[in-house]
Amino acid sequence: MAIRIEEVIETLKKSLRHRDRVEHIEILSSQNPIYGKLRKDFPANIRNYLSRKAIKLYEHQCEATENLRAGKNIIITTPTASGKTLAFNLPVFERLHQDKEATALYLYPSKALSQDQLKVIKELETIGTIKTDSAIYDGDTPSYKRQRIRDSSRIIISNPYELHQILPWHYRWQKFLRNLNFIVIDEAHRYRGIFGSSVAFLIRRLQRICKFYGSSPQFVLSTATLANPLEFSEKLTGLDFELISSDGSPKGKKYFIFYNPYFDGIGTLSTHRESMDLFLFFIKKNLQTLCFALSRKMAESIASQSKKKLKESERYLASKIAAYRAGYLPEERREIENRLKKGTLRGITSTNALELGIDVGSLDAVIISGYPGTIISTWQQAGRAGRGIGESVAVLVAFQNPLDQYFMKHPQVFFDKSHEEAVIDLSNPYIVSGHLMCAASELPIQLEEDGIYWEENVEDILKALERENLLQQTPHGWVYSGKGRAVDAVSLDNISSETFKVIKQGKLLETMDRAQAYREAYKGAVLLHQGETYLVNDFDLKNLIIQIERKNVDYYTQVMDIADIEVLEEIKRKKINEFTVSSGDVEVTEKYIKYKIMKYDRVLSTENLNLPPLSFKTMGMWLTIPENIRKKIEARRLDFAGGLHGLEHALIAIMPFHVMCDRWDIGGVSVPSYPPADGSKVFLYDGFEGGIGLTEKAFQLTDNIFKMTYELVRDCQCEEGCPACIYSPKCGSGNRPLDKEATKMILRELI
Numbered sequence: 001m002a003i004r005i006e007e008v009i010e011t012l013k014k015s016l017r018h019r020d021r022v023e024h025i026e027i028l029s030s031q032n033p034i035y036g037k038l039r040k041d042f043p044a045n046i047r048n049y050l051s052r053k054a055i056k057l058y059e060h061q062c063e064a065t066e067n068l069r070a071g072k073n074i075i076i077t078t079p080t081a082s083g084k085t086l087a088f089n090l091p092v093f094e095r096l097h098q099d100k101e102a103t104a105l106y107l108y109p110s111k112a113l114s115q116d117q118l119k120v121i122k123e124l125e126t127i128g129t130i131k132t133d134s135a136i137y138d139g140d141t142p143s144y145k146r147q148r149i150r151d152s153s154r155i156i157i158s159n160p161y162e163l164h165q166i167l168p169w170h171y172r173w174q175k176f177l178r179n180l181n182f183i184v185i186d187e188a189h190r191y192r193g194i195f196g197s198s199v200a201f202l203i204r205r206l207q208r209i210c211k212f213y214g215s216s217p218q219f220v221l222s223t224a225t226l227a228n229p230l231e232f233s234e235k236l237t238g239l240d241f242e243l244i245s246s247d248g249s250p251k252g253k254k255y256f257i258f259y260n261p262y263f264d265g266i267g268t269l270s271t272h273r274e275s276m277d278l279f280l281f282f283i284k285k286n287l288q289t290l291c292f293a294l295s296r297k298m299a300e301s302i303a304s305q306s307k308k309k310l311k312e313s314e315r316y317l318a319s320k321i322a323a324y325r326a327g328y329l330p331e332e333r334r335e336i337e338n339r340l341k342k343g344t345l346r347g348i349t350s351t352n353a354l355e356l357g358i359d360v361g362s363l364d365a366v367i368i369s370g371y372p373g374t375i376i377s378t379w380q381q382a383g384r385a386g387r388g389i390g391e392s393v394a395v396l397v398a399f400q401n402p403l404d405q406y407f408m409k410h411p412q413v414f415f416d417k418s419h420e421e422a423v424i425d426l427s428n429p430y431i432v433s434g435h436l437m438c439a440a441s442e443l444p445i446q447l448e449e450d451g452i453y454w455e456e457n458v459e460d461i462l463k464a465l466e467r468e469n470l471l472q473q474t475p476h477g478w479v480y481s482g483k484g485r486a487v488d489a490v491s492l493d494n495i496s497s498e499t500f501k502v503i504k505q506g507k508l509l510e511t512m513d514r515a516q517a518y519r520e521a522y523k524g525a526v527l528l529h530q531g532e533t534y535l536v537n538d539f540d541l542k543n544l545i546i547q548i549e550r551k552n553v554d555y556y557t558q559v560m561d562i563a564d565i566e567v568l569e570e571i572k573r574k575k576i577n578e579f580t581v582s583s584g585d586v587e588v589t590e591k592y593i594k595y596k597i598m599k600y601d602r603v604l605s606t607e608n609l610n611l612p613p614l615s616f617k618t619m620g621m622w623l624t625i626p627e628n629i630r631k632k633i634e635a636r637r638l639d640f641a642g643g644l645h646g647l648e649h650a651l652i653a654i655m656p657f658h659v660m661c662d663r664w665d666i667g668g669v670s671v672p673s674y675p676p677a678d679g680s681k682v683f684l685y686d687g688f689e690g691g692i693g694l695t696e697k698a699f700q701l702t703d704n705i706f707k708m709t710y711e712l713v714r715d716c717q718c719e720e721g722c723p724a725c726i727y728s729p730k731c732g733s734g735n736r737p738l739d740k741e742a743t744k745m746i747l748r749e750l751i
Contacts, residue, residue, distance in 0.1 A: 004391075005253075005255060005287075005364065005365075005391040005392060005393050006255075006391070008282070008285045008287065008393070009025070009255055009257070009393060011285070012257075012281065013025075017277075018259075018278075018281075020263055020264075021259050021260050021261060021263050021274070022257060022258075022259055023258045023259065023260045023263060023398075023408045023409075023411070024257070024258040024408070024411040025255055025256070025257050025258075026255075026256040026257075026258075026411065026415050027253065027254075027255055027256075028251070028253065028254040028255075028256060029251075029253060030250075030251055030252050030253045030389065031247075031249075031250055031251040032250060033056075033058060033248060033249060033250040034058060034059045034246075034248035035056055035057065035058060035059065035248065036057050036058060036059035036060070036061060036062030036063065036248060037062060038057070038062050038065060038066065039066060040069075042090065042094055043094060043097055043098075045097065045128045045129045045130060046090060046093060046094060046097070046128050046130075048127065048128065048129075049124055049127040049128040052127050053127075055086070057086075057090075058082070058083055058247075058248030058249050059246060059248035060076070060078050060082070060083075060087060060244050060245075060246055060247055060248050060249075061083055061086055061087040061090070061248070063244050063246070064076055064087040064088060064091065064220075064244050065087070065090060065091045065094075067242045067244070068088070068091040068092075068095075068182075068218060068220070069091060069094075071218065072218070072241075072242045073218050073219040073220070073221075073233070073237070073239050073240065073241045073242065074088075074219075074220055074221070074241060074242050074243075074244050075188070075220075075221040075222075075223060075229050075230070075232075075233040075241045075242075075243055075244065076088070076220070076221070076222045076223070076244040076245075077223055077224070077225045077226060077229050077243065077244070077245045078225075078244070078245065078246075078247040078249070079224075079225065079247055079249075079379065079383055080224075080379070080380050080383025080384065081249070081383055081388075082247050082248075082249040083249050084186075084222045085117070085120060085186075085222070087222075087244070088182075088184055088220045088222065089120065089121065089124060092104050092155075092181075092182050092184070092220075093124055093125075093128060093130050093132075095181050095182070096130060096132055096154055096155070096181075097128075097130045099179075099181070101179045102154065102179055102181040103153075103154045103155070103156070103176050103179045103180050103181065104154065104155045104156075104180070104181060104182040104183075104184065105155075105156055105158065105176075105180060105182070105183050105184070105217075106155065106156070106157045106158070106184045106186065107157075107158060107159060107160060107163065107183070107184065107185045107186070108157060108158075108159055108186050108187065109159065109160075109186075109187050109190045109191075110159075110187075111138070111140070111159075112333060113186065113187065114136050114138065114157045114158075114159070115136070117157055117186070118134060118135075118136055118157055121134045121155055121157075122134060131154075132153070132154040132155045133149075133152045133153045133154060133155075134153060134154070134155035134156070134157070135149045135153045135155075135156060135157070136156075136157045136158070137149050137150075137153075137156050137157070137158045137162060137166075138158055138159055138161075138162045139161070139162060147172075150172055150173055150175075150176060151175065153176075156176065160191075160198075160199050160202055160492055161492060163202060163206065164202055164438075164487055164490075164492055165487060167202075167205055167206060167209060167438070167442050167487070168438070168441055168442055168485065168486070168487055170209045170212075170213075170442060174213060177209060177210055177213045177215060178213040178214055178215055179215065180210055180215045180217045181215075181217055181218065182217055182218050182219075182220060183203075183206070183217045183218070183219050183220070184219075184220045184222070185203075185219065185220070185221050185222070185236075186222045187222070187223065187224075188221040188222060188223040188232075188233075188236065189223040189224045189226060189232075189376055189422055189660075191236060191424070192422045192423055192424060192660055192661075193423065193661060193665065193692055193694075194431070194493065194494060194495060194688060194692055195492055195493055196236070196422070196423070196424045197424055197425050197426065197428060197431050197692060197693075198431055198434075198435070198490075198491075198492040198493070199236070199492065200235060200236050200237070200238075200424050200426060201426075201431065201432070201435035201453075202435070202492065203236065203237050203238075204237075204238060204435075204439075204453040204454075205435060205438060205439050205442060205453075207237075207238070207453065208439065208442075208443065208450060208453055209442060209443065212443055219233075219237050219239060219241070221233050221236070221237075221241070224376040224379065224380055224419070225245075225376065225379070225419045226376070226419055226420070226421070226422050227419050227420055227421045227422075228421045228422065229241075229243055229245070230243055231421075232421075232422045232424065235424040235426060236424055238452070238453065250388065250389050251386075251389070252386045252388060252389045252390045252391050252392060253391045253392075254382070254385070254386050254391070254392050254393070254394060255391075255392070255393045255394070256382060256393075256394045256395075256396070256415075257393065257394070257395040257396070258395075258396050258398070258407060258408055258411050258414075259274070259278065259395050259396065259397045259398065260397075260398045260405075260408040261274040261397065261398065261400075262398065262400045262405065262408075262724065263408075264717075265717040265718055265722070265724075267400060271369055271370050271397050271398065271399045271400075272293065272298050272301070272302060272369055272370075274397055275291055275293070275302060275367050275369035275370075275397045276291075276302045276305055276306055278291075278367050278395055278397065279291045279302060279306055279347060279349070279367055280306055280309060280310070282347075282364070282365045282367070282393075283306075283310075283317060283320075283321070283346050283347045284314065284317070286346075287364035287365045287393070288340075288343065288345070288346055288347070288362075288363050288364045288365070289346070289347045289348075289363065289364065289365040289366070289367065290347075290348050290349075290350060290363050290365070290366050290367070290384055290385070291347070291348070291349045291350070291366075291367040291369060292349075292350055292351070292352065292366065292367065292368050292369060292372065292381045293349060293350070293351060293369045293370070294351070294369065294370050294372065295351065295528065295556075296351050296528060297528070297533060297556075298369065299323050299324075299349040299350055299351050300323045300349070302323075302349045302369070303321055303322060303323035303347075303348075303349040304323075306321050306347065306349075307321050317346060317347075320344065320345055320346035320347065321345075321346065321347045321348070321349075322336050322339070322345055322347075322348050322349075323348070323349045323350070324336050324337075324348055324349070324350040336348065340363075352372065352377065352381070362386070362388055362390060363384055363385045363386070363392070364385060364386075364390075364392055364393070365385055365392065365393045365394070365395070366381055366382055366384050366385040366392075366393075366394045366395070367394075367395045367397060368381050368382065368394065368395065368396045368397065369397050370397065370398070370399045370404065371396065371398065371399065371401075371403055371404045371407065373656060373662055373663075374420055374656065374660055375414065375417055375419050375420055375657070376419055376420065376660070378396065378414075379419075381394075382394035382396075400722070400723045400724050401653070401723055401724060401729075402650065402653035402654065402712055402723075402724060402725055403653060403654065403656065403657060404724075405712075405716065405724035405725070406654070406657075406708070406711070406712045406715075409711075409715045410711060410715070413708070417657075420656075420657065420658060420659065420660035421658065421659055421660060421697055421701075422660045423659055423660060423661070423692065423693045423694055423697050424693070425691065425692045425693030425696070426455055427455055427691075427693075428495065428688075428690040428691060428692060429457075429461060429690055430495045430496070430689055430690045431495060431690070432454065432455065432458070432461055433461055433464070433465060434486075434489070434490035434491075435490065436454070436458070436461060436462060436465060436471070436478075437465065437470055437471065437480055437482065437486040437489070437490065438480075438486045438487050438490055439453075440471055440477075440478050440479050440480040440486070441479075441480035441485070441486040441487070443477075444474065444476045444477030444478060444479050445462070445477050445478040445479075446476075446477040446478075447459060447462075447477075447478075450477075462478055466478075469481060469482065470482040491511070491513075494512065494513035494515075494516060495513060495688055495689050495690060496513035496514055496515065496689060498513060498514050498544065499511045499512070499513060499544065500512050500513070500514065500516075500517040500521070500544045500545070500546050501544060501545055501546065502521060502527070502529075502546045502548060503545055503546065503547055503548070504534065504547075504548050504549065504550065505549075509529055509534075509548070510529060512546075514614060515614060515616070515687065515688065515689070517539075517546060518559070518590075518592050518611055518614055519559050519592075519664065520559075521536050521539070521546045521548075522536065522539055522559060522592065522595060522609055522611065523536055523537070523538060523539040523609075524536060524557065524595065524607055525557045525559075525595065526551075526553055526555065526556050526557045527548055532550060533550075533551060533552060533553060534548040534549060534550055534551060535548060535549055535551040535553065536548050537549055539611075541611075541612070554599060555597050555598060555599045555604060556597075556598050556599075557595050557596065557597055557598065558595060558596045558598055558729055558730060559592055559594075559595045559609070559730065560592070560593060560594040560595060560596065560606075560730055560731060560732040560734075561590050561591060561592045561593065561667075561730060561732045562590075562591050562593060562732035562733060563588055563589065563590045563591070563667055563668075563669050563732075564588070564589045564591075564669070565586050565587070565588050565589075565620070565669045565671075565683050565685065566586060566587045567582075567584065567585075567586055567620075567622070568584070568585040568586055568587055568617065569584045569585045570582045570583075570584040571583060571584040571585065572584065572699060574702075576702065576703075576706070576750060577749065577750065578626040578628070578629070578749070579623055579624060579625060579626065579749075579750055580623070580624040581621065581622070581623055581624075581699065581702055582621070582622050582624070583619070583620065583621045583622075583695060583696060583699040584619070584620065585617060585618075585619060585620070585691075586617070586618060586619070586620035586622075586683065586685055587615065587616070587617050587618075588615065588616055588617075588618055588620075588667060588669075588685055589613050589614070589615045590613065590614045590615075590667065591611075591613050591614075591732070592609050592611045592614070592732075593608070593609055593732050594606050594607060594608055594609055594732065595607055595609055596729075616688075616689040616690075617689065617690065618685050618686045618687070618688060618689060618690060618691040619685065619686045619690075619691030619692075619693070619694075619695050619696055620683055620684060620685035620686070620691075620695050621683070621684050621685075621695040621696075621698055621699050621702075622681050622682065622683045622684070623647075623681065623682045623750075624678070624679045624680070624681050625644070625679060625680040625681070625682070625746060626679065627679065629745075629746060629749055630680060632745065632749075633742045633745055633746070636741075636745075638739050638741050638742040638745070639737050639738075639739035639742055640672060640680070640739075640742060641670070641672045641737050642736075642737035642738045642739030642742055642743075643739045643741075643742025643743045643745065643746050644670035644671075644672060644680060644682055644742075644743075644746070645670045645726075645733075645737060645738055645739075646713070646721060646725075646726035646738045646739060646740055646742070646743030647670065647682050647709075647726075647743045647746055647747065648668040648669065648670040648682045648683075648684070649668070649726050649727065649728040649731065649735075649738075650709045650712055650713055650725060650726050650743065650747075651668065651682065651684060651705065651709055652666050652667075652668050652684060652728065653712070653728070654705055654708050654709045654712060655684070655694070655698055655705060657708065658697075658698065658701045658704060658705055658708075659694050659697045659698050659701070661694050664687070664730065665686070665687050665688070665692075665694060666684055666685070666686065666687060666694060666695070667684070667685045667686075667687045668682070668683060668684050668685070669682075669683040669685075670682045670683070671683070684698065703751075706747065706750050706751050707751050709747060710744070710747035710748065710750070710751050712725055713725050713726060713740065713743055713744050713747060714744060714747075716740075718740070719740070720738075720740055721735075721738045721739075721740040721743075725740065726738055726740055726743055
């Protein structure tokens with residue numbers, strides 16, 4: 001018998017256990033399909049594929065095809081499960097059918113997605129009778145297969161890390177690159193921050209090599225909905241794009257519930273315990289349910305605890321629960337995915353490994369245990385329920401932190417928001433330097449021709465690299481002259497050339513720069529890697545070695561730091577009421593002084609750290625508070641320094657809503673007098689050497705950021721400040737001093 005989602009939700013709303021925690025239910029209407037029509041039909045073999053699969057093209061799929069036929073680059077931003085993959089696969093196959101030499105490169109951020117795409121392409125190849133010899137080429141590809149793939153495959157699926165290693169060997173890829181017609185970048189919104197900036201230069205290096213071999217491929221970007229899709233696509237590739245955003249796919253009715261364990265400001269059970277309770281509630285109502293957790297350990301815990309509880313009541317359901325995470329062997333993951341599709345699994349817990357567009361069939365319910373950090377991720381996770389026209393339910397279970405609680409109190413801000421701005425910064429001199437070295441090792445750099453791929457100050461950076469004996473100017477252009485391979489010295493994930501090695505029993509597990517090592521892998525830290533928990537036993541600053549051991553622990557760690565800041569140059573300035581907002585270059589010195597041992601939301605203990613200060617130049621934004629505001633606050637016997645400190649914390653908490661980043665990517669300092677003659681200031685800064693454009697983007701969005709920060713502090717039920725408004729989990733001074741009323745006064749004057 002079919003389950004009516006509406007009846008399950010009514011039961012939830014009436015339940016004494018749950019009803020007060022249901023803060024809001026948004027009903028997202030169903031949508032009938034909007035079909036499109038091509039000006040010219042596909043060739044007979046592709047029509048045969050569509051007929052065999054009973055596929056009728058939606059409007060956005062036809063629009064994508066027409067734009068690619070016209071030689072344009074496209075970015076597709078339609079929602080999860082809208083048929084984006086088909087929208088670009090069909091025109092790619094059409095071109096490969098028309099031109100027997102044409103090739104295409106597909107870039108994916110995960111191996112699971114690459115495998116999924118290969119299956120789809122192989123099926124299209126078989127039914128459509130278009131020979132492409134499609135293959136995956138990545139770090140797992142055996143050496144004996146590599147030459148055959150390079151020589152005969154017309155569709156190659158890879159990832160940015162492998163492409164980074166391929167480009168120095170481009171002469172082995174001449175045939176493929178000479179005929180390259182398309183570069184498809186799926187899940188493109190993942191390329192932001194340091195990684196995004198590095199991938200942007202990686203793509204420019206690829207374009208430069210393609211030009212050398214006489215090709216000029218079109219780009220297809222497929223992404224979740226962004227607030228700035230055209231700006232983002234241009235920054236990522238340097239090219240102009242057509243936006244495909246109108247979704248013609250059918251949608252079932254969806255109930256989106258905002259569920260708040262901290263509705264009373266206290267919370268008797270943790271977010272994860274509440275999520276497990278809802279998980280069991282839906283499973284017992286016969287809804288196939290997926291629960292997303294922020295950590296692999298928590299996903300495993302929810303699954304195992306749920307099984308344990310079901311064994312006490314509905315034993316037959318206990319075997320229908322599983323956990324899914326990236327660390328499993330491929331065959332284990334395949335089995336879980338197949339069981340989900342067949343419906344023999346009733347409940348599954350996962351990290352964001354299942355957020356991406358892996359095909360697991362249709363689900364009835366999704367539980368999101370804690371806001372995942374971006375609106376994009378939230379919608380992608382919610383989109384895993386209700387594929388097709390069936391009804392579904394998604395539940396966001398809030399943490400007791402600022403953004404989660406803000407959404408609980410202002411749900412329409414979430415539902416009306418046009419998603420975040422994805423930031424790619426092309427001016428970080430450290431990232432530019434690394435990719436200039438790589439480019440020069442691949443082909444000599446000639447500025448008259450290659451200047452289009454780099455920012456204006458590239459000649460200064462080339463000369464600086466020459467002084468370091470890393471580049472040399474020759475009659476043919478700039479060439480690489482350093483020791484070792486340039487690509488081995490350049491990471492796509494971090495900026496610093498100073499790299500720590502994370503070692504387990506003599507085996508290298510991963511590398512990280514100094515800033516990441518200080519934040520995540522100090523002695524005593526609990527480190528997560530590929531779904532496993534490790535304890536850091538030794539942190540060798542001299543040799544840059546971090547020794548870890550496998551350890552099952554039921555706690556996690558959080559570092560605490562304090563920072564000093566100096567303005568190097570003010571680049572932009574604007575007035576907001578009596579306040580001055582500035583942005584520019586700053587120098588930051590961070591001191592990592594302690595770390596907390598945490599279980600759920602509870603601090604078990606605080607331990608001291610003894611690390612040398614970390615100094616770096618970066619980009620910052622700062623707010624100067626007029627003296628008369630200070631006097632008003634002090635006249636009311638409020639703590640002005642506590643008000644500034646609370647403002648710093650609240651601004652950092654709100655920024656990821658507007659600029660797609662993690663709360664930990666941004667640092668802050670509040671200074672009651674900086675210097676004494678220049679007034680009181682609150683600083684926000686990019687937590688990466690050279691900056692990655694986060695505070696620069698925030699400077700453009702200050703009105704929205706300040707307004708939302710005020711609403712957050714004003715509407716929190718606490719009296720003196722709490723983790724849901726002005727407390728920060730990483731505050732090095734133990735969240736002292738803080739004065740919520742003073743923070744509120746400053747914000748009121750500001751907006």
